[in-house]
Amino acid sequence: MKTLRKIWKWFDDRTGTTEAINPLADHLVPPDANWLYVFGSATLFCFILQVVTGLALAFLYQPSTGTAYESLKYITYQAHFGHFLRGIHYFGASAMILLVGIHMIRVYLMAAFKYPREMSWISGSILLVLTVTMGFTGQLLRWDSNGVWSAIVGAEQAGRIPFLGKAVARIFLGGETITGLTVSRFFSIHVFLIPAMLFALIGLHLYLVIRNGISEPPKTGKKVEPANYRKWYQDMLRDKGVPFWPDAGWRDLAFGVLVIFVIVILSLVVGAPEIGKPPDPSDIYANPRPDWYFMWIFALFALMPREIESVAIAFSPVILGIVLILLPLLNNKGERSPLRRPWAIAIVTIIVTMVASFWYIGQKSPWSPAFQTKPLSQEVIGNVSTNATNGGDLFYKKACIYCHAVSGYGGKRGPDLTYVGSRLTSEQITIKIVNGGGNMPSFGASLTGKDLNDLTAFLLTRKK
Template identity: 35%
Template sequence: MHWLKDTYNWLERRIQLEGPVKDAILHPVPKNTASWWYVFGSAAFTLLLLQVVTGILLAIVYVPSGAEAWSSLQILNHQLPLGWFLRAMHGWGSNFMVAVVLIHMAQVFFFGAYKFPRELTWILGVFMLLMTLGMAFTGQVLRFDQDSYWGLGIGASIASRVPLIGAPLVHIMLGGPIIAGATLTRFFALHVFVIPGMLLAFTGLHVWMVLKLGVNEWPMPGRPVNRKTYIKEYHDLAHNDGIPFVPGAFWKDLVFSGAILAAVAVCAAVFGPYGPTGQPDPTIIQTVPKPDFFFLWLYSVLSYLPANLETPFLLIAPVLGIAVLLALPFYAGEGEKSWHRRPVAVMVLALVAVSWGTLTHLATFTPWSPVMNAWSGATVPAKFVHNLSPTERQGAVVFQSKQCRNCHALGGEGGQRGPALDTVATRLTEDQLIRQVVQGGGNMPAYGTSLSPPEVTALVRFLTTLHPVGQPGATDASRADAETNSPPVKAQAH
């Protein structure tokens, strides 16, 4: 094996990694940190690597287009050998990763590991949690089935409520005014390149800081953090009562990470992949598009909140929560770490855990947030079809058969997701109505692919009749002005 040693020496002279690697694996850590409570960070990193590997393999087959995305997942599920298992490993790996990252954050908070000098380590962890949730959400969108279609519609609705930049934000998010092929392309880029790249970079920096600042010691009562003395106290503890990270603490990380991978594989083999469910169809409202478990709590909150509180909650609560997490190490960076002397922290963690679990459980049977009072096939009230032309009556039939009243009220009856349509003709011109029906916008999906041109024409003609008696419908002022100011056409002699 002399040639192997020579090759190693040749590479080492040029790369010089042996010293840093030895420093990393042999650096001393406090003996009591070689505990099963300290294995969640390494498990999260292992699951991230699993997501990267399985994601690369899936990207070879997956086609991020509105026409092919659903079909490519069917090919993976039913035609490629073990394609279903690969998808299941990726899907269940995502669930496990979110769960492990949440547990790791809770453990860090519980042990006071965000205090001096690990403030930036905690802040990086908060951003890594957000990126993990972002990767999970974008992955759900890429399934592009009924759940993901309407889930993305809800996400776009939430983004549209941001003051001033809501509309541009939706266009950036969807790649246009509607959910289409450009939408999947953007989410594919986010899910495969942008978020994983940032997450790997942040993870590398996070690990580097853990190596440089040391693994947080076991919190002991009566050992508060003091900025002036902590560094020396930790150094003495690690060197006088410490053990090398490898193998002293590493073997538990290795065993736990192996157990997590085995659990992911068992869930993948037993329960299979997530979806896809039916192909996305914007005309089918009764889909109950529940998100994956990590967003079920939000689904439950929005289901129970009154409609007038939804927007304030969505705009204020997340910003406030993230701000509190980021500011935590700055207003509580010193003092006791032990949970025995931090009753407020223990109660906050317990309250958050119980609330999250309760809301997640409630979401398994709570209704979808939009209020759906109308029966899916409820007839249009007679007063709205009196004295209509045949085309306008046909539009009323389309309005009924396409279940428009699940989202829109008419005559005081119907859903409340969209605006009432009793006076819609006074707000939108005929051209604007056509564009809204065909292309969608805001909370409304596009119906251009599910309605034939005659159906669109009939539906819009019916909608133009929805205005109060004696009040004319909306008109295009620029067009009327152009017609008024156009020169008369002179008759030509023949």
């Protein structure tokens, strides 16, 4: 014990650890900070958990298009604790996204973004984007059919950004389409690029919390006036402030530990999400369902009229970004209490209801792609040439049926093809299948010439 203390003394003297930590632990915070203040720090707990489990996964994961799926199967079914580890990383990610959202709503409702904490809000908004990007890229790294699909959809969405789109998509995919490089690209983004940015921005975010102090719980009628806020805040802390540790910090610690406990329990009981079917480029529509936190966006885009989808995808992130940045800049003084800001309550209610409803719809997905489809029956295909009959089979095997219905069988994502033979010529159909476009994937690379001819032959028999 004595020796240990001696070693610590030596270490502390040379490094100044106590000197660095004490002011952080002792710094004064408003006395009435409460349980609503724990979501930010709980997000940080999750982040650390993600770094640790992510590192462990990276030891075993083989980031290339050819090997990723197999190595993930190895992690899940053979490596010691692999399944558990994946579970923690998955539920950790889910918790992180959920907690970031709750933290943001709390800050917004309490108007904690007002003077002098505008930069905290802005850095927090960037952290939100980075966290979501982590979720998205992480889901791709599973590199099952779902991951491949998400990569393609992501690149397609990116491709719609005016001017830069094509370049962005190329950078992400490492080429025009999925290539051997695609997984390494996403791996580098998920493991190096974004975590580095996250570390830097979390550092900034925490530094700002220390510099400006945490906001006091709002009181109705007590307005923020930039001219004298700092002086008022300092005086308030001097008179009534309590040291961060342990008076306020114990709540952060207790809640953080609880969150981690729940994550561990969930990964033991529920476990990591199943890995989907192996990636098969000719069957990329096998099960295109994103993880739960993206489900609502998935539903939103699926239900959106096709004409506005491109515009919405290109511009909504831009608009959202501008709104998030302008919010604290245009709105940095005055009333903070949510009771005097009914609009804030209304906006949060509307957004939460909207996200929840789209999420619910997404879970049920009454629109297509319809994955529970069966092959077209002989009755539907009818008495047609051998080629066309084969085309009728391919219509199911190549997943056209997920998006297109024929005589009432199939999905509704794309146009009904019951009478396509009366509407389009053989050339038009072939071109459409090969090139895709307008939410129709291109099948040029995944169909043989005979498949293509047979499919076209089949579709041409669909006449009034």
